[in-house]
Amino acid sequence: MTTTKPVPEAQGPLKGLKVVDVGMLFAGPLIGTFLSDLGADVIKIEHPQGDEVRRVGRFRDGQSLWWRVTSRNKKLMSIDIRTPRGADVVKRLAARTDILIENFRPGRFAEWGFDYKTLSAINPGLVLLHISGYGQTGPYSQRPGMGTLAEAFSGFAHTAGEADRPPTLPQFPLADGITALTGAYSVLAALYARDRNGGQGDEIDISLYEPMLPMLGAMLIDYDQLGFVSARRGNRSTWSVPRNSYRTKDDKWVAVSAAANSVAKRLFRAIGRDDLADDPSLATNPLRVKRLEECDGAIAGWIAEHTQKEVLDHFLKWEVVAGPIYDVSQIFDDPHVHERETLVELDDPKLGKVRLQNVVPRFARNPGKVRWPGKPDIGADTEDVLTELGYSEAELDEMRREGVLRNENETAGEAAQ
Numbered sequence: 221m222t223t224t225k226p227v228p229e230a231q232g233p234l235k236g237l238k239v240v241d242v243g244m245l246f247a248g249p250l251i252g253t254f255l256s257d258l259g260a261d262v263i264k265i266e267h268p269q270g271d272e273v274r275r276v277g278r279f280r281d282g283q284s285l286w287w288r289v290t291s292r293n294k295k296l297m298s299i300d301i302r303t304p305r306g307a308d309v310v311k312r313l314a315a316r317t318d319i320l321i322e323n324f325r326p327g328r329f330a331e332w333g334f335d336y337k338t339l340s341a342i343n344p345g346l347v348l349l350h351i352s353g354y355g356q357t358g359p360y361s362q363r364p365g366m367g368t369l370a371e372a373f374s375g376f377a378h379t380a381g382e383a384d385r386p387p388t389l390p391q392f393p394l395a396d397g398i399t400a401l402t403g404a405y406s407v408l409a410a411l412y413a414r415d416r417n418g419g420q421g422d423e424i425d426i427s428l429y430e431p432m433l434p435m436l437g438a439m440l441i442d443y444d445q446l447g448f449v450s451a452r453r454g455n456r457s458t459w460s461v462p463r464n465s466y467r468t469k470d471d472k473w474v475a476v477s478a479a480a481n482s483v484a485k486r487l488f489r490a491i492g493r494d495d496l497a498d499d500p501s502l503a504t505n506p507l508r509v510k511r512l513e514e515c516d517g518a519i520a521g522w523i524a525e526h527t528q529k530e531v532l533d534h535f536l537k538w539e540v541v542a543g544p545i546y547d548v549s550q551i552f553d554d555p556h557v558h559e560r561e562t563l564v565e566l567d568d569p570k571l572g573k574v575r576l577q578n579v580v581p582r583f584a585r586n587p588g589k590v591r592w593p594g595k596p597d598i599g600a601d602t603e604d605v606l607t608e609l610g611y612s613e614a615e616l617d618e619m620r621r622e623g624v625l626r627n628e629n630e631t632a633g634e635a636a637q
Contacts, residue, residue, distance in 0.1 A: 298599020
């Protein structure tokens, strides 16, 4: 018989919450990651050939690094959910879970027998979350959608970058991350409602592009009321001056934000420009926007004559809101990051010691914990989970022969680097 392997005990405010992650790539799985960080018991179902995240990003010794991040704290199952036996596994899991997350193209999950009507009949308290490019409804619902398209469709890319350069897309899946945060609070809201309405679950529909819109501030209402179309302005702001990134004497960078009028005055005084600080025509952001080049030029000129350390030390004395623009190596070296344990070090069976992002947010009484990085073997916990669901050893053998699941002892064949 299969024996259950000992694992570090879950901790956090969501301990006891059961989640099934049937997503791919980033948005759906990241929701499971956020919930697992806070103690939820998350089962990640991946295809017998392995999840796509195993084949993207960078590798060390053939091992996917991104996978370690997105699949941390998760138990891994490897089954083909499109087969009758695989579908049976999903339904057995749904019967005992609180949240089920999927991000296939709209309608695909239902085609495999997992429509909400069917699943809620099995478990009335189930919360089913759908993530898709354009949502479950609308004329674009069947279009393929990824975070990149959401960043473009939402208007974000149009406003990002220098004025004379092409629209800029982020190097990381920003839309997926924002959607995942939206998804995480959505399912928790559904569980709160479930506890108040007699245990009835819910079905949630989130597109990749719509969660981007609230992050874009007043862009939509500015157009609605004024016909104003936001455009690329580099790091400058259309509503707050000064606000930019500035190169220092030692060829480093500093970010400055002076949204509050009092901060702007302190900044002007810090660079020796009392005339700007005392000028009534520069007293507010709307007024300073009219003289953006003058204000920005004065700050850029002063910063260019000093090293990054000199700038930051001087601004700190004047209580100017400024900070260094870091690359990732500087994040690892920063004493504040060390003191707060922003990164956590874990043991990985293939890579040895690895450092990952620590849990956010921090709970004083019931903190979450990163217990392990994403496990390297495809379906590492498949047999343990199936045994807990009541499958016999003979049934497991049949499922292996049919290719429905992957033997947990097989090493995952990571994609070529």
